[in-house]
Amino acid sequence: MSPLIxxxxxxxxxxxxxxxxxxLMPREQVPATPLVTMAGLTLGAALQIGGLWSAYGGPRGxxxxxxxxxxxxxxxxxxxxGLAGFFFWLMTQxxxxxxxxxxxxxxxxxxxxxxxxxxxxxxxxxLRGHRTLFKLFRGHW
Amino acid sequence: MAALSERGIAVVALSKDxxxxxxxxxxxxGLQRVRLWADPQLAVIKSLGALHRGAVEFKTWLVxxxxxxxxxxxxxxxxxxxxxxxxDGVVRWIDQADDYRIRSDDARIAAAxxxxxx
Numbered sequence: 001m002s003p004l005i006x007x008x009x010x011x012x013x014x015x016x017x018x019x020x021x022x023x024l025m026p027r028e029q030v031p032a033t034p035l036v037t038m039a040g041l042t043l044g045a046a047l048q049i050g051g052l053w054s055a056y057g058g059p060r061g062x063x064x065x066x067x068x069x070x071x072x073x074x075x076x077x078x079x080x081x082g083l084a085g086f087f088f089w090l091m092t093q094x095x096x097x098x099x100x101x102x103x104x105x106x107x108x109x110x111x112x113x114x115x116x117x118x119x120x121x122x123x124x125x126x127l128r129g130h131r132t133l134f135k136l137f138r139g140h141w
Numbered sequence: 142m143a144a145l146s147e148r149g150i151a152v153v154a155l156s157k158d159x160x161x162x163x164x165x166x167x168x169x170x171g172l173q174r175v176r177l178w179a180d181p182q183l184a185v186i187k188s189l190g191a192l193h194r195g196a197v198e199f200k201t202w203l204v205x206x207x208x209x210x211x212x213x214x215x216x217x218x219x220x221x222x223x224x225x226x227x228x229d230g231v232v233r234w235i236d237q238a239d240d241y242r243i244r245s246d247d248a249r250i251a252a253a254x255x256x257x258x259x
Contacts, residue, residue: 022207028246090212093197096220098239102190108230112185114155114178117163122178124185127153128230131259133145133250135154136191136219138241140166141201141210 003069006051007076013044014080018087034091041084048077109134144251146174148259150225155180157218169203186219193220196241221245225253233257 017040024030052073056064103109112124127134145152155178158166163177178185186192196218199210223245225234234253236245245253 119160136222
């Protein structure tokens, strides 16, 4: 069996786990703890390294292997582990500092100024006169 | 969004984007019922105590409906926060996400509207 099989399958599993997660995002269905995604990434990474280990007969074989096939296998593993590691790193960045708001329920929104999409100055005072859902969000991306 | 319109509730969304970026987003996302406000100096965001320092910033491309994002660095931006304001500008409900991926969705807002009798 080609030593590329399991590194490739593992990479496809990692990519599929990522795409599943990204597919959930615009549908607002991202779970707080994305267990399915994390399991898929872990499985994919394990398939890659396990397949490479098996194909070359252990760590000595891995170190001794040198050639185009081995290089491609290592690149596949690097891509898979990179994508999986990137996701787990992103999970460490997800928390936001809450509880520091200067306003509370029952208080009026203070007069603050921003710009609309045409560049004209707008004020939070202009929100009075009708009910408003006022959202603060991270940005256009 | 349609449910908010039906109840006569306006939607205004503010971020650290520039007016130009807000214009691009309006066109890209077809935002006809949402007014985007730009706060590139973070003045409103800081005044409200909703600042997130060192947040991961992304550049995103939409492939079909799947957003593919690449981190471009760390930046200051808003903590995702949702307020319901009455006709007098008084805050009637606040929701703030301690996880930027999980924000006020339609179901949560609908429950809030029920809770405050709107």
